[in-house]
Amino acid sequence: MGATVAIPFDTLAYAKELETAGVPPEQAEAQAKALSNVLQKVEESRLQEMATKQDLRELELRMVIKMGAMILASVGLIIGYLRAFPMPVQIVQAAPQELRQVAPQPAIPPAR
Known part of the structure; x- marks a missing residue:
């Protein structure tokens, strides 16, 4: 993935916060730039693993x-x-006519 991804990191605001905390301006700018580079590298490595x-x-x-x-x-x-290993016993189905049951005889003989 050759494309670089911009990470929303405000280096100017970070440097100003460091300056208000008592860090010299040159050192604050250097730290902001270094942190921005680190964040960029971390994001690039995450994108390569994705x-x-x-x-x-x-x-x-x-x-x-x-x-x-x-x-x-x-x-x-x-x-x-x-x-x-074929099956030792072959199951043979009975013919359909052998399965028919005899129709039951009516209890009352039909009228003539």
Whole structure:
């Protein structure tokens, strides 16, 4: 991030406060300038550490790719396991006509 960020720090007001506290004017100006430089460097270092939107997009893409690979690997392992060790007993469904029940006989015979 080559851009510099302006920190709202009033060096003149700070130097005047130091002067009213008894600090010589030259020393007050030097301290104000030094403090301004320190604040600027701190802000620049914070901006360099901050993740940008592009960094977050790249991270999201890497995570999606890794999750997809993990899902494919786990499905492959499950299929491989099922082919290597098939189920010993196969469950066979009964034919549909065998499941029908006989219709109950009416209690009263139909009238003729």
